[in-house]
Amino acid sequence: MLKYVYLICDRQGTLKHMNPEFISAAFLSFSLIFVGIGGGFLLLKLQGGEE
Structure with missing residues (x-):
């Protein structure tokens, strides 16, 4: 995919x-x-769920 993006930008x-x-x-x-x-x-959600 990166090669495809590079070719588009190169053109x-x-x-x-x-x-x-x-x-x-x-x-x-x-x-x-x-x-x-x-x-x-994810950590914030886990910490919020414990309280």
């Missing part, structure tokens, strides 16, 4: 000078951020 000329590694790192970073936010909400 538009927006990511001509960016490495695929940069796109992979950005995707991983956002994934980890969303996992952290989801885990935080």
Whole structure:
């Protein structure tokens, strides 16, 4: 999927000078951020249910 996104952006000329590694790192970073936010909400829900 990342290769497909890279090819679409490359055709538009927006990511001509960016490495695929940069796109992979950005995707991983956002994934980890969303996992952290989801885990935080889950912990808040669990703590709220105990009270």
